[in-house]
Amino acid sequence: MSRSAWAGLITVFLVAATVRIGWVVARHGRDPDTLSYPDEYAYRLAGRSLAAGGGLIDEFGYRATYMPGYPAFIAVFERLHLPLMATRLTQAVLGALVAPATFLLARAGGGHPRPPDRMGGGHPCPPLTAPSFRGCVALFAGLAAALDPFLVFFSGLLLTETLFAVVLVASWWLVLLLVDRNRPASLPVSFGVGLLLVICVMLRPASTIMIAIAPAMVLVYRGFARPAWWSAGVIVAVAIVGLFPWAARNANLLGEWRWTTTRGGISLYDAMHPGATGGSSLAATKTDAGAAGLSELEWDRYWHDRAMTAVRADPGRVVTLAARKLLRTWNLIPNEENSRRGAPAIVSAAWMIAALATAAVGWWQVRRAVRWWTVLLVPVASFTLLHMVFVGSVRYRIPVMPMMFVLSAAGVCQLLRGRAAGRSTTTAPVDGSTLGGRST
Template sequence: MTESQVIHRRWLIAILLTALVLRVGGVVLLQQRLDANGQQFLIAGDAEGYWLLGQKIVEGEDYAIHTPPRYVHRMPGFPLLLASIMAVFGQQFLPARIVLALIATFACLLVYWLGKRIGTERTGLIAAAIVAVSPTFVGFSGLILSETAFSVALLLASLACERLGRLISSATSTLFAVLQQALWVGIAFGIGVYLKPSWILAAPLLGGAMILLLRPKVRTFASAAMILFAMLMTLVPWGIRNERVSGHFTLTTFWMGPSLYDGVQPGANGESDMRFFDDDGLTQEMTEYEVDQEYRKRSRELILADPLRIAHLSWLKFVRYWNLWPNADQFQSWSLKSLLGLFYLPVLTFSVYGAWVHRGQYWSMVICLGPVLYFMLIHLVFVSSLRYRLPGEYPMLVMTALGIEAVLFRAGQSRPKLENNSD
């Protein structure tokens, strides 16, 4: 091992230890604050639902929530993770939060690997360092929400995509090796959907980008088809289960309709307000499938009736998505807003500059910027918040690191990894 490799290894260990200490320390402080206030969750609602479903899994009860029971309300990925933690440590919040903090630290390592693959060793270290000290990543890591676990699935898919692009463009790789890697990419995307159902459209979009950007075309078409096939096969067991419990096959949930209506309902302003769901009381007279279809229908009618209002709502959601600090009232202290603003303004600026400096590396841009832009588009329709941006920020920070390298080290264009534009 060379001297520079030893130095890089020491820097990586220091970064990961910093990430771990900040996250575990933040979790302990959060739990103490919640216990002192008699709270179970900092952000209730989704967190409470995830926790309850995790309890049902570990106790062997039906995977359902609310009354009347909704059997296809939440994807099972995150509740299964919580259930596995409960099976080992019991139904206590602190151990669950600490495990999530460990998962968040692993995400930091994955960002290092992604940065190293797309740029240089230094790129990976810079990106990982930003992840390690990011106030929002530290703050969210111990929350009983799916974002941190999903971020790991997203990063694993990103790393698999980077390797797939390399194999497709390599003259020495076989078609079998390419398709085998595409299989792993599709499985990684399927695991991501189990954690976050809105991720399901990302795989076909990735396949389209692959066909446009990578050559030779026979490999790209075959890889795109394999990715989609593998993702669908990964999700089929859940779809079959849904058919059995509800009489209707779906690869995700029956919650898209209410979620969509939440984003476009009369009086909507971009944030979630689900009071309409209880006020309407449709669950008392309809199945959850019928409720989903009814709210989809109402949403389409509202969108078609006043597209200008919907366009204005999309702008409000865009602002909420890219806000420098969380939009919720509990996070509006000036000290917190100043901290997050001072952190995120250069992060976002350098990510734009990194994309400009490396503008010829189209596949790398898809990997690094695709997720954060994908979720932006999704949440121009649904409700929007900084929370929904967080998973996409992990790969985006590789582009931030490339921008910082270009400024501080005059790195210019990083060494080309993919010959995207050559036959």
């Protein structure tokens, strides 16, 4: 990278780290031990269990209801007897890495086809490969990730969103490099994709779908050539090897190979039970008489069977719930009752409207760079569809927003360029730019 690119990379990280540290101190400084959400209690309990040497155990005594990644992160601080504020601040700094990761994700568009020749108003549109355009997009995308109110808010909570967003964006940056035919199908990059996807799954089991999607995209976009098969094979092999110890541990403890968790059943029930609204409501399941005394595998099957019973009883309701979950995931304001009014709602709505509007402008400008934007948006589409089956929440869009910010940044850079062109010229040029040896 050039010196200016390194400067941009460091700048967006420093901005992100400063904002997050400031937020954590302001939000949690007076009472750092207070937890706000049920999942925070669950993760801290699992982390304490690991730190004490008892293994990964939840409130029911089950041993595979959570992936070990985030509890292991918490366990480090519990083992060292560090205050909870140290955990929050460390996570905030690590979470700031999402900004430089987004910066690199935006720069990865350099090897892909260019956008349309002309933007609104007749002004020539720069190629996606133009260094000045890529630099502008990378900087604005990185700053958007640095300042995103949701990413900042979650940086101090004991939840997986912050670390998962960093790893997911970093993995997808490498995927974008792999599908670029102007670059060699690098095996080290393929190894990096596989490793980062393992970490994604260790933090959030829903990302297992990306282990199938990433190699499939490499194969498709590289025309199923032999190097593509090697790259895809490395990704899958690394993922299998990385998850094998966890699956073997579960086989030893539970008597069944589980590559992720035993929460699939209750998660599906949460999304499909007769009283489901699209959000999560698991309080009643803790006192359900039918689940009492079940082994962990029986417990998982029990909730899975109840979920499928509800689906079969009213299949049409599944479609209605899917629409509600979609709206919840992409709601302009938080779904939580206490945050649906006042400053949180105003900030959320303003930010999301601006982000989505500029993303639409950005997509229009780069719409002919199909290879680039389809790969870029695969995580957005995948997790959106996934949470049209399982419960929908603003939480679940947060890790994929950096992909949207890349398009938003493209829109902002085009709008800024249009204004500059409008001030400097009164007549649009009749010829376009040249890319790849072809005149336009």
